[in-house]
Amino acid sequence: MQYGSVRAFLERHSKLVITAHETPDADALGAEFAMLRALLKLGKSSFICNADPAPENLSFVEPLHRPLVLSSEQQLPADIAEHALLILDVNDVHNLGSVGRLVLPRVREHFIIDHHDSDNETDLSAPNHIEQGASSTCEILYLLFQDMGVPLDLSMAQALFMGIVFDTGSFIYPKTTALTFRIAHELVALGVSPNQVYSNLYESHSLSSLVLMSHVLSSLSLHCGGRVAIQSMPRRLLEKSQARYEEADQFINIPLRSKEVRVSIFFKQNAEGLWRCSLRSKGPIDVAQIARSYGGGGHRTAAGFKCTRPTAAIQAEILEGLEKKYFS
Known part of the structure; x- marks a missing residue:
């Protein structure tokens, strides 16, 4: 090079x-x-x-x-x-x-x-x-x-x-x-x-991050026959747990520990109210392509974007696209 x-x-x-x-x-x-x-x-x-x-x-x-x-x-x-x-x-x-x-x-x-x-x-x-x-x-x-x-x-x-x-x-x-x-x-x-x-x-996060993780994991839902996992972290969970926003960075990887889960999606809101969506995948599923369609980017198996529309609508669109392209 x-x-x-x-x-x-x-x-x-x-x-x-x-x-x-x-x-x-x-x-x-x-x-x-x-x-x-x-x-x-x-x-x-x-x-x-x-x-x-x-x-x-x-x-x-x-x-x-x-x-x-x-x-x-x-x-x-x-x-x-x-x-x-x-x-x-x-x-x-x-x-x-x-x-x-x-x-x-x-x-x-x-x-x-x-x-x-x-x-x-x-x-x-x-x-x-x-x-x-x-x-x-x-x-x-x-x-x-x-x-x-x-x-x-x-x-x-x-x-x-x-x-x-x-x-x-x-x-x-x-x-x-x-x-x-x-x-x-x-x-x-x-x-x-x-x-x-x-x-x-x-291994240097706070005890509060463990509390935050428990709240975020309780939001987990499975879709597309258990192959897509979605978690959500509204800012009230940050306030409730007293954890820092960045301490949630690795939560998206937890669902991928399951053999069945192929895609992990994590909607997280910072203290200022901005929502971001992080995406991770295993195998041939290209989440960077999804992120780019919303103005973001990244790699084939790890990507993300800022949410400019309601997260519920974005979630529905992503699930529909994944179902049609990979899980139909």
Whole structure:
């Protein structure tokens, strides 16, 4: 894989803003933190700017580099027009939230590095480096840094390993390859502790999250002859349990533990009232195609979107489509 377009973009700019998709996950944040340190090593002036805060359990990576959470243009530096925008882990600029509204129109240019599937040519009209076969954006960055001769330090290695672990589902999702394992091997050889990363990702939630999980599981319903599971989390459950929104991220995977369930659907509402739908699947079922039809995206077996219409109507449409295409 050639990285000439990425290198040319970075060479053109001395000041960069690094961002990722709304509600950034471990791959997005790991990629941002690793890229920030790489740019500092290259003598670039850079900062991370996101639309939403990072989940608390991911703060163990680069705690001194807290991303700017953008809510108003007053937070931007006076020389923002001299910056370029580097967009990681998303190929649709409409999924940048406040960064898309306040930063994108003000910078000199932008560039996308991502690994998600897309059938929307408009998203990819900007300069970009897309590797749809890569397990994660962090995997792409590891290879990019190698190509550029940027040495990895332990904090960069830890950030990249975190992103790879998360986006491969701990090395089990379909895009996990021999290359993914080779990269993981190299990162561990640099001093990364897999146990520490896993513990922070999956074993550092609050007791309140267990209460929240019990409420969400009680909402579970089965459809299409038990092959589709649906869960729902209205924000009143967050208030009732006192758990954090991001602590529900892994709940969607629970129904897939059943041999019979092929698709898991999770509607969740944040504290501000916004509903999102997460989708997971096993086998040949393409949930990314479903997500894209609602303005979202992702991978064939893991995708999601923001709900702009009542969730009951969306649920009915998704079930009808799944029944016709896969379960008729």
